[in-house]
Amino acid sequence: MALGGFKGSWLAFHVGIVTGFISTFYLLNGLLWPRPPGLESQTPDPDVWVVQHPALLSAGHPHLSGEVSTTAAELYNKVRILCWVMTGPSNLETKARHVQATWTRHCNVVLFMSSVRDDGFPTVGLDTKEGRDQLYWKTIRAFQYVHRHHLEQADWFLKADDDTFVVLDNLRWLLANHTPEEPVYFGKRFKPFAKQGYMSGGAGYVLSKEALRRFVEGFRTQVCAHTSSVEDLALGQCMEKMGVRAGDSRDAAGRETFHPFGPESHLTGKFSKSFWYWNYCYYPIVEGPQCCSDLAVSFHYVSPELMYTLEFLTYHLRAYGYRYRYQPPLPENAARLLQRQARPKAANATLLVQGTKTL
Amino acid sequence: MISESSSFVKGMVLGGLFCVFVTLLGHNKMGHGTKAHHHEHHHIQAPNKEDVSNLSEGERMELSHSIRVYCIILVKPKDLGNWAAVKETWSKHCDKAEFYSSESVKVFDSVVLNTNDMWVMVRNAYKLAYERYKDEYNWFFLAHPTTFAVIENLKYFLLKKDPSQPFYIGHTVKSGELEYVDGDGGIVLSIESLKRLSKIFEDPDKCPEQGGLIWKLSEDKQLAVCLKYTGVLAENAEDSEGKDVFNTKSVGSLIKEAMANHPQQVVEGCCSDMAITFNGLAPNHMHVMMYGVYRLRAYGHNFKDALVFLPPAGSDND
Numbered sequence: 001m002a003l004g005g006f007k008g009s010w011l012a013f014h015v016g017i018v019t020g021f022i023s024t025f026y027l028l029n030g031l032l033w034p035r036p037p038g039l040e041s042q043t044p045d046p047d048v049w050v051v052q053h054p055a056l057l058s059a060g061h062p063h064l065s066g067e068v069s070t071t072a073a074e075l076y077n078k079v080r081i082l083c084w085v086m087t088g089p090s091n092l093e094t095k096a097r098h099v100q101a102t103w104t105r106h107c108n109v110v111l112f113m114s115s116v117r118d119d120g121f122p123t124v125g126l127d128t129k130e131g132r133d134q135l136y137w138k139t140i141r142a143f144q145y146v147h148r149h150h151l152e153q154a155d156w157f158l159k160a161d162d163d164t165f166v167v168l169d170n171l172r173w174l175l176a177n178h179t180p181e182e183p184v185y186f187g188k189r190f191k192p193f194a195k196q197g198y199m200s201g202g203a204g205y206v207l208s209k210e211a212l213r214r215f216v217e218g219f220r221t222q223v224c225a226h227t228s229s230v231e232d233l234a235l236g237q238c239m240e241k242m243g244v245r246a247g248d249s250r251d252a253a254g255r256e257t258f259h260p261f262g263p264e265s266h267l268t269g270k271f272s273k274s275f276w277y278w279n280y281c282y283y284p285i286v287e288g289p290q291c292c293s294d295l296a297v298s299f300h301y302v303s304p305e306l307m308y309t310l311e312f313l314t315y316h317l318r319a320y321g322y323r324y325r326y327q328p329p330l331p332e333n334a335a336r337l338l339q340r341q342a343r344p345k346a347a348n349a350t351l352l353v354q355g356t357k358t359l
Numbered sequence: 360m361i362s363e364s365s366s367f368v369k370g371m372v373l374g375g376l377f378c379v380f381v382t383l384l385g386h387n388k389m390g391h392g393t394k395a396h397h398h399e400h401h402h403i404q405a406p407n408k409e410d411v412s413n414l415s416e417g418e419r420m421e422l423s424h425s426i427r428v429y430c431i432i433l434v435k436p437k438d439l440g441n442w443a444a445v446k447e448t449w450s451k452h453c454d455k456a457e458f459y460s461s462e463s464v465k466v467f468d469s470v471v472l473n474t475n476d477m478w479v480m481v482r483n484a485y486k487l488a489y490e491r492y493k494d495e496y497n498w499f500f501l502a503h504p505t506t507f508a509v510i511e512n513l514k515y516f517l518l519k520k521d522p523s524q525p526f527y528i529g530h531t532v533k534s535g536e537l538e539y540v541d542g543d544g545g546i547v548l549s550i551e552s553l554k555r556l557s558k559i560f561e562d563p564d565k566c567p568e569q570g571g572l573i574w575k576l577s578e579d580k581q582l583a584v585c586l587k588y589t590g591v592l593a594e595n596a597e598d599s600e601g602k603d604v605f606n607t608k609s610v611g612s613l614i615k616e617a618m619a620n621h622p623q624q625v626v627e628g629c630c631s632d633m634a635i636t637f638n639g640l641a642p643n644h645m646h647v648m649m650y651g652v653y654r655l656r657a658y659g660h661n662f663k664d665a666l667v668f669l670p671p672a673g674s675d676n677d
Contacts (some may be wrong), residue, residue, distance in 0.1 A: 008362075008363045009362045009363045009365075009366035010366070011363075012363040012364065012366040012367040012370065013366035013367065013369060013370040014370060015367060015370065016366065016367040016368060016369060016370020016371040016372075016373070016374060017370040017371070017373050017374035017377070018370075018374060019367075019370070019371055019374060020370060020371030020372060020373060020374025020375040020376075020377075020378070021374035021375065021377055021378045022374075022378075023371075023375070024374065024375035024378040024379060025378050025382075028378070028379070028382055045623070064660050065632065066632075066662055067660045067661060067662055068661055068662060068663045069659065069660065069661035071658075071659035071660075071661065072657065072658065072659030072660050073659075074659075075658075075659055101623075101625065102626070106657075167655075167657055168657075169657035169658045169659050169660070170657060170658050172658070172659070173658040173659065263647050263650060263651075263655075264643050264644070264646075264647050267643075267646050267647055267650055268642075268643045268646050268647070288676075289646075289649075289650065289654075289675055289676035290675065292650065294654040294655060294656065295656070295658050296655060304618070305611060305614055305615055305618065306611075308614045308617070308618065308625045308626050308629070309610050309611055309614050310651075311626050312610065312614065312626045312629060312630065313610070313648075313651030313652070313655055314651075314655055314656060314657050315626075315657055315660075316626060316630075316632045317509075317610075317630070317632060317634055317651065317652060318632070318652065318656065318662075319452075319509050319511040319512060319652050319653055319668070320511045320512050320514075320515040320633060320664055320666060320668075321419075321423065321511055321514075321515065321664040321665070321666035321667050321668045322511050322653060322668050322670075323667060323668065323669050323670065324653075324654070324656070324670075325654075325670045325677065326654070328658065
């Protein structure tokens with residue numbers, strides 16, 4: 001019937017419009033908009049890294065826009081640091097990835113240490129299990145691995161957790177006053193259980209090449225062994241046995257550089273007097289702004305969001321034209337390394353106030 | 360049958376074309392985003408590096424001193440925690456900072472406005488500031504106690520701008536025909552704008568004290584309306600890459616957004632290196648920002664800046 005036929009085409013026409021719209025929509029979505037990178041983003045950015053499986057070698061020292069000096073770049077070449085990050089399979093996407101995207105880009109070489117090998121991330125497989133009780137095993141194996149495969153690629157060897165934030169350029173300034181042949185290691189110094197103290201694991205610690213040699217040698221000769229699962233203390237005790245000195249990492253004004261908590265805690269927190277921290281710190285605790293050096297080296301318990309925030313605050317955001325109060329000295333050894341005139345360390349650091357120097 | 364299938368095909372083609380049209384339209388709208396080329400949306404940029412090189416140390420000092428910023432922070436008793444934090448942190452870097460409060464508070468000195476109405480507070484604060492300081496400062500910065508500001512970056516931004524011109528700068532928002540500065544990101548007025556504002560305050564038709572009769576505008580919009588009558592228009596402040604320098608959110612929020620939207624370029628894409636303000640900060644975060652901006656840095660990276668700012672006396676957190 002004519003009317004029925006007309007109704008049928010009318011319906012078909014409108015169904016056609018809807019179908020046409022929807023199918024074109026999906027077609028456009030498929031073609032025009034590139035899929036946002038998902039898990040494929042696990043492969044490291046070739047602009048940032050040269051991948052030497054499973055190690056990542058920095059493709060170049062990151063420069064800041066508008067900077068004029070080459071001091072940081074020179075130190076990058078003269079004070080080479082290999083960073084290894086303690087992580088595990090369940091933390092790769094949630095934590096380690098953000099560490100890879102932020103501060104580790106400033107290392108000369110970085111290795112992510114896991115119980116299981118992962119060629120995509122990439123991580124080293126240490127052949128251990130996961131868990132707090134495995135921490136010292138992982139640490140021992142990690143340092144042995146680094147010693148066996150990467151000894152010549154660096155002068156200093158840093159261990160950090162996947163929730164530690166490190167400022168490598170400030171670590172280079174600290175280490176520039178020492179040589180890799182010294183048997184020394186640096187970190188946040190704790191005092192109990194070891195005569196010369198030991199370094200907090202979470203705040204990160206760094207061994208000189210000689211210290212690394214002695215650590216590995218200690219295990220080879222069985223002077224050191226897996227005495228406990230408390231990684232930082234056990235390592236500290238091994239260091240002591242092998243004659244490696246626990247160094248003083250404080251800045252020229254006596255302020256701490258390695259921090260076992262986040263910046264908010266140190267700057268604004270009031271630690272209760274019964275908190276274990278008071279009895280652990282080797283040096284006197286300072287609360288408030290003087291807790292922390294301007295040239296801080298590390299913070300701990302840093303969430304992924306805070307990693308990026310700290311990277312932004314350290315390397316990007318600054319107060320234009322501002323003359324920092326703390327003018328750090330260029331230590332003698334560093335001056336020699338950089339072939340510059342040394343500015344010797346004053347008895348107290350020089351702090352600038354309105355053009356006049358006060359202590 | 361044939362007429363139905365040909366109708367169907369015609370429909371499909373029409374539907375497809377319609378989809379393409381709508382998509383392109385939407386794409387165009389989004390594509391411009393903050394870099395709108397619409398001539399009614401005003402942008403203002405920071406100076407170029409070339410503008411500011413080749414100055415002697417003395418010239419730099421003189422130039423730095425010539426930009427004088429007076430800070431107005433509007434507070435209420437409920438803001439006490441943030442008030443204290445602002446007092447202890449960034450406000451020390453203003454040439455002068457004063458707190459304008461709704462009512463008097465025992466713990467801190469302030470300029471008492473005796474009103475809870477935000478628009479009345481804004482009006483009276485600007486009026487008083489102009490009356491007292493019109494000869495001493497050339498730029499006036501208004502902020503809330505949840506805002507953190509880097510005054511040195513503000514001064515750098517204002518470097519080549521003549522304060523005898525009518526400037527009204529910040530993070531702008533368009534509401535219909537009105538473009539206004541969002542107070543959450545801080546509001547910057549040149550002395551000329553403030554002068555014109557003071558005059559129009561006396562016109563109750565154009566700039567009433569009690570906002571609209573039926574429809575009460577937010578104080579940010581009301582300010583824009585009054586200024587517009589004097590010929591002063593809002594401008595959105597950006598750095599040389601087009602990034603906003605006045606932010607209505609905190610660094611943390613912006614980082615979180617960046618992690619979701621462009622995870623491969625979080626730090627580079629988040630915020631301007633020369634940011635002037637962030638908002639939505641709790642007191643503790645202000646102390647962390649203070650440390651992060653004025654102290655924490657990576658050793659060995661130096662800059663040749665055109666301006667020189669020394670740390671304020673009697674302070675130890677900067």
